[in-house]
Amino acid sequence: MLRVLVTRRWPEAVEAALAEEFDVTLNASDTPLTQTELARAIAGYDVLCPTVSDCVDAEVLCGGDRVKLIANYGVGFDHIDCAAARAAGIAVTSTPGVLTDATADLAITLMLMATRRASEGERELRRGDWSGWRPTHMIGTGLQDKVMGIVGFGRIGQAVARRAKHGFGMQIAYHSSSEKAEAEEVGARYFDDLHALLANSDIVSLHVPGGAATEHLMGAEAIAAMRPGSYLINTARGSVLDHTALADALRSGHLAGAGLDVYPDEPDVPPALLEVDSAVLLPHLGSATREARVAMGMRALENIRAFANGHNLPDRVA
Numbered sequence: 320m321l322r323v324l325v326t327r328r329w330p331e332a333v334e335a336a337l338a339e340e341f342d343v344t345l346n347a348s349d350t351p352l353t354q355t356e357l358a359r360a361i362a363g364y365d366v367l368c369p370t371v372s373d374c375v376d377a378e379v380l381c382g383g384d385r386v387k388l389i390a391n392y393g394v395g396f397d398h399i400d401c402a403a404a405r406a407a408g409i410a411v412t413s414t415p416g417v418l419t420d421a422t423a424d425l426a427i428t429l430m431l432m433a434t435r436r437a438s439e440g441e442r443e444l445r446r447g448d449w450s451g452w453r454p455t456h457m458i459g460t461g462l463q464d465k466v467m468g469i470v471g472f473g474r475i476g477q478a479v480a481r482r483a484k485h486g487f488g489m490q491i492a493y494h495s496s497s498e499k500a501e502a503e504e505v506g507a508r509y510f511d512d513l514h515a516l517l518a519n520s521d522i523v524s525l526h527v528p529g530g531a532a533t534e535h536l537m538g539a540e541a542i543a544a545m546r547p548g549s550y551l552i553n554t555a556r557g558s559v560l561d562h563t564a565l566a567d568a569l570r571s572g573h574l575a576g577a578g579l580d581v582y583p584d585e586p587d588v589p590p591a592l593l594e595v596d597s598a599v600l601l602p603h604l605g606s607a608t609r610e611a612r613v614a615m616g617m618r619a620l621e622n623i624r625a626f627a628n629g630h631n632l633p634d635r636v637a
């Protein structure tokens with residue numbers, strides 16, 4: 320029977336389903352594994368099931384030669400050195416599709432919170448500083464007819480576009496490596512130049528994968544190219560964004576607000592952002608619905624099952 324190591328707590332239903340079919344080691348305390356423990360797992364198990372909170376780098380992958388499958392719990396896999404895994408003959412799978420709606424919903428949540436100053440307003444009220452209704456109190460920005468600029472038009476970017484168009488009457492624009500047929504449904508305008516998209520958007524929402532290719536895609540120059548008074552939303556990966564440049568743009572008022580769910584060095588949050596009232600900051604909740612988290616686990620299980628039976632892996636990424 321395959322030996323499987325799960326690095327963090329998963330929803331109970333999935334842990335039970337896994338335990339029925341495999342010799343599973345679960346992490347009841349939910350304490351993140353150290354790099355040494357991860358390397359040991361490579362030597363002692365057939366399948367490793369990490370999450371975004373594990374750094375499965377080349378050094379870890381050199382820890383042994385027993386693991387043959389890394390079944391990641393999550394759609395993003397930039398925390399796994401796929402080139403090193405490939406070189407070591409280890410397959411890698413992810414969990415696409417099942418967290419699209421949850422993550423798109425959270426991007427919209429952040430957009431609403433940032434444009435309607437929801438965190439700032441709640442902080443004022445909890446501090447006891449609210450002096451009552453008045454016509455000029457905490458004015459935000461409406462969304463009808465505003466342009467939602469989507470960077471990365473994959474599953475989640477498209478789901479955000481549908482919500483923005485059909486739910487809020489926004490116009491949709493997008494940037495990606497090529498034009499997408501799916502853009503037609505929401506009448507989205509394509510920009511092959513990122514800075515042109517940024518200059519034409521009132522809200523920018525990031526939906527590109529993490530990793531070297533997109534590191535600081537939204538750096539100081541890109542942020543400067545955004546429309547004065549616009550908003551930036553990030554539910555993708557923290558590495559995509561230069562947080563120092565973002566904090567500067569929020570402080571100077573060039574950007575009216577930002578909504579962030581992800582950070583470069585989680586769980587650390589760039590201190591400069593903690594001090595800016597117009598930044599809405601959530602703790603990586605994109606896929607945090609019961610439905611999505613169970614479906615993610617079941618998807619990982621399907622990949623392990625396929626591996627155990629010698630079938631093609633449905634969600635292989637390396």
Ligand code: DGY
Nearest residue numbers: 371392393394395606
């Ligand atoms: C994902 O699925 O990539 C989420 O960000 C959690 O890892």
